[in-house]
Amino acid sequence: MSSEVAIKVEGLSKCHQIYEQPRDRLKQFVLPRLQHLSGQPVRQYFSEFWALKDISFEVKKGEAVGIVGRNGSGKSTLLQIITGTLMPTAGSIVTQGRIAALLELGSGFNPDFTGRENVYLNGALLGFSASQIDARFDAIAAFADIGQHLDQPVKTYSSGMLVRLAFAVQVQVEPDILIVDEALAVGDALFQKRCFQRIEKLTSDGTTLLFVSHDQESVRTLTNRALLLNKGRSASWGLSSDVILQYRKLLHEEESAYLSGLARELTDRANTSSFTKPHSSELVRDFQASSSTKASSQGARSRRLSFGDGGVKIDKVEILNEEDVPCLVFSPGERIRIKVSCVSSVSISKLNIAVRLRNKEGVKIYSWGTLNQDMTERARDSVAPVFWDQHFDAGEVFHVILDCACDLGENLYEVQASVSLEETMNYMHQRMLHWLDEAAFFQVSIKRDEYFFGGAVDLKMRATW
Known part of the structure; x- marks a missing residue:
């Protein structure tokens, strides 16, 4: 892999085995072996669900890439495989550099440890010595801004406090690859603003970013390329603006199909x-x-x-x-x-x-x-x-x-x-x-090239100068 590439994904697939009943798992473990030894046809006691199917892309060092798609499209599964917490069924993935990830809220934290102790624990997991964390601790505490709660057990934290501390640790250790999966959604508006400013600084300093969010404008603003996942498959890969447009079209098509079906159902209800x-x-x-x-x-x-x-x-x-x-x-x-x-x-x-x-x-x-x-x-x-x-x-x-x-x-x-x-x-x-x-x-549906505004209603503002 080229030294300029931070993440390379080739033919990546992930299949989950779905068992209808708990005893089917035991059957799958024992019976196929016996069937094979006895010369009988080997039976499968599970159904397959492909969370990802044949995903391939490259992310260069210092590049910011967004990943978008509906719930259940495979975004979180892809990130878990990239971070190494989940093994793929097929395909390969290669990364270069230290990875810091904000996936599930509170992941990597020991709930019985204090915030201070968890800072050192997370730093050690990222490969830093105690002295290196000492040098960064004041900056981490200042960014988290949770005051005296830093010395309280993490299990007493609110979701907002938890994400503050987790994000502060990940960004202050200046990782080579930063992965953020919707974790910032629980933070308040001021904290989110600070996080986005910090992310922009990291990417400008050469950190590679993988950013997952349902906020299309954040993806458009923070990233220069994006991947659209649909039902576990790659639906689009390219410039963020182009991929977001494809995402909007996909949502429009699915909502239009839903509306048509709903309209027929409502007509039937009205008649009966x-x-x-x-x-x-x-x-x-x-x-x-x-x-x-x-x-x-x-x-x-x-x-x-x-x-x-x-x-x-x-x-x-x-x-x-x-x-x-x-x-x-x-x-x-x-x-x-x-x-x-x-x-x-x-x-x-x-x-x-x-x-x-x-x-x-x-x-x-x-x-x-x-x-x-x-x-x-x-x-x-x-x-x-x-x-x-x-x-x-x-x-x-x-x-x-x-x-x-x-x-x-x-x-x-x-x-x-x-x-x-x-x-x-x-x-x-x-x-x-x-x-x-x-x-x-x-x-x-807004025709963006003809007439565009943001928000719930059009106030028909006019500018004069």
Whole structure:
């Protein structure tokens, strides 16, 4: 291997043996030998799972390389093999220089030792003498910045304190190869900033970096080349910007496939779902009489997704573009139209049709309904009609379209829909008739070369000078 290469991986594969039952492991250890000796066909009592399959790449000394991919794609397995804590099934790997790794939180620490004792223990594992650690100890303690806790057992540390100390040890001993696997995610923002500054200094001084993170911008910023893993195989290798683009496309394709399947499932649910039995009241008795035969047909699935007193039911929620064509993927600035179709089982008015948008992290991004618009019209003394005054007869089907500009950041969004009875036009006396979770989904994808911003929403900032 060339002296300019720090890491060389050739045809690397890792297979795990998966046993359905514990006794199958014993069978695999004993029976194949007996079957071979007796001339019988040799049987395999496990299934194979290839965590990695035929991975090859080179990392030059002083180069910063990112490794990206979805959970379960093989990133951590690859790093464990590189560090020597896991043996490959096939292929080879050669490294040159001292390796410092931050893999699993707290790995390499003795929980009963103090932080100070663990500093010397980790230093010894990295090949440093006590005197060499003495010379670096003050810098390690200052970077970790955990104060008097340095002389307390590590088992009393929080996750943030643990990663502070671990990172401080690894970077202050100035390794030839530094491997970081999502360990910095538990640190606070200020500590992460200091870590990234330190990593940049190490790479500029010639340290080779392998950096694994789900934060695509960190990978793009810290590394110059990257490897994309998908289901244990190499999907892309090259410039970080190009690999991150391929990663985004991969996520987009998988999310689009997921959304399509979810949309079909939600359509089936909407066609077959029933409604929870209502509570007693004049309104509810009317509904109960009109729908008693339907209310018993569907059980747990309907109750899991919806609740309410009844009287009006959300029949379907559709996501449309500005041409009123069903659409699941939007770009910022495009119009998005949410069509809520309802059916009334009673004679009723004073309704509010509303939606709530949540991103895939579960954060509520926005909620709004027809009552919000009605309240604004009344506050302005407008003569425009309000939805709250609309009257619907038993058996009537009606639709409401909620229209807006899609000024949202790149993400996957869930639409929750509801129809409520509002005795007053101020949300103070509300009865929920039907609430529906997972009513619809859509995705926002940014066209980076045309219009780009970061964050949850587009504030449409402008610059002047």
